[in-house]
Amino acid sequence: MFRRDMCTGKSSWPELLGAQARVAIVTIETQNPYVDTQVVLEGTPVTKDFSCTRVRVWIDQTRIVTRVPVIG
Template sequence: MPLTCQGKDSWPELIGVSGEIAVKTIEEENSFVTAIIVPPSQTAIPADFRCDRVFVFVDDEGVVERVPMIF
């Protein structure tokens, strides 16, 4: 049975936005998740799926470069 998460699960509109603003927006729009900034120097992230976590991948300037989503 597929896992269904509560609330909004992706934020394509945040590409190009500051990572800090993206974290605040994500956590305001879905109170069930914690958003975590992933800098370009971080090469590994946990591989387990969790409904309560959103990774926010940013570039060297701290700007969101991928669609933040629950995974």
């Protein structure tokens, strides 16, 4: 089983809650070059697997980040 503390680099971005999706993507990928971002519209089903190389950026219809982005 994986845990966030086993991953390389920064693992969460609470400062991006309420930010524009584009700003969040650039910030995350700049601060942790080991991850790729996935923009996900609230309500969209996703897999529950864990990945140290993925950060989901949950957004609303106006492309505002609705959850704290974290590795997973």
